[in-house]
Amino acid sequence: MHLLTQLYKINSKSGKEDKIKSFLLDSLQQLPISVETDAIGNLFITKGVADLYPCVAAHLDEIHAPCQREVVVEGDIIYAVNELWNRVGCGADDKNGLWIVLNLLQTEPVLKVALFVQEERDGDLAGCRGARACDLSFFDNVKYIIECDRKGASDVVCIGKGGIELCNSDFISQPILQKYGYEMVEGGKTDVVELKMRGLNIPVCNVSCGYYNAHKNSEYTRFSELKNCLDFVKSFLRSSF
Numbered sequence: 001m002h003l004l005t006q007l008y009k010i011n012s013k014s015g016k017e018d019k020i021k022s023f024l025l026d027s028l029q030q031l032p033i034s035v036e037t038d039a040i041g042n043l044f045i046t047k048g049v050a051d052l053y054p055c056v057a058a059h060l061d062e063i064h065a066p067c068q069r070e071v072v073v074e075g076d077i078i079y080a081v082n083e084l085w086n087r088v089g090c091g092a093d094d095k096n097g098l099w100i101v102l103n104l105l106q107t108e109p110v111l112k113v114a115l116f117v118q119e120e121r122d123g124d125l126a127g128c129r130g131a132r133a134c135d136l137s138f139f140d141n142v143k144y145i146i147e148c149d150r151k152g153a154s155d156v157v158c159i160g161k162g163g164i165e166l167c168n169s170d171f172i173s174q175p176i177l178q179k180y181g182y183e184m185v186e187g188g189k190t191d192v193v194e195l196k197m198r199g200l201n202i203p204v205c206n207v208s209c210g211y212y213n214a215h216k217n218s219e220y221t222r223f224s225e226l227k228n229c230l231d232f233v234k235s236f237l238r239s240s241f
């Protein structure tokens with residue numbers, strides 16, 4: 001839980017992702033990975049060598065304005081308060097996705113990771129600006145992308161906002177879905193939906209990673225559900241080799 005607490009303490013409002021990027025790169029320093037970036041600031045990480053890579057995605061930014069943020073753990077629930085002890089958003093959307101990615105990069109020998117900036121809407125600016133600006137060639141040798149950026153504990157979004165098909169409903173097998181309590185559902189917008197709208201021709205999906213009340217001061221995480229998401233994604237990655 002210490003790693004998650006560290007992530008929540010770093011504010012990364014859209015367009016101000018430098019601190020969270022430094023933290024991630026420091027944490028990954030000992031690993032045999034290569035890291036690329038692009039003009040807008042997305043991070044693309046490759047570990048191991050393969051003809052076709054599995055890929056996991058998350059977004060670096062959050063909706064909340066910077067403030068002094070203390071992280072509170074009450075049993076399985078994690079949230080944040082300010083210096084007056086009033087609830088503030090903890091940035092679980094999408095620090096939970098970053099936590100999953102950091103864990104997978106430690107354990108999985110072969111993996112690509114895409115971390116996008118500026119996923120959140122910002123005033124008049126539409127969301128998914130990092131995913132809209134990126135060069136799709138990073139995904140030329142990728143067989144699928146799993147993004148961890150969905151509220152709750154049980155959704156695999158296979159149809160995105162506007163009815164766009166992300167993957168087939170049997171992309172993840174029933175035994176794996178059932179073991180971890182997930183089901184295929186219709187959902188909203190995130191980076192992988194933007195990539196599909198741009199014509200990326202591989203299966204993608206967006207999975208629940210244990211956060212609730214995203215974009216609100218009452219945002220919180222159920223840690224057991226975040227850990228279950230990690231186990232679920234890991235199990236799928238390993239079954240797909």
Ligand SMILES: [Zn+2]
Pocket residue numbers: 059093094119149190
């Ligand atoms: Zn998000």
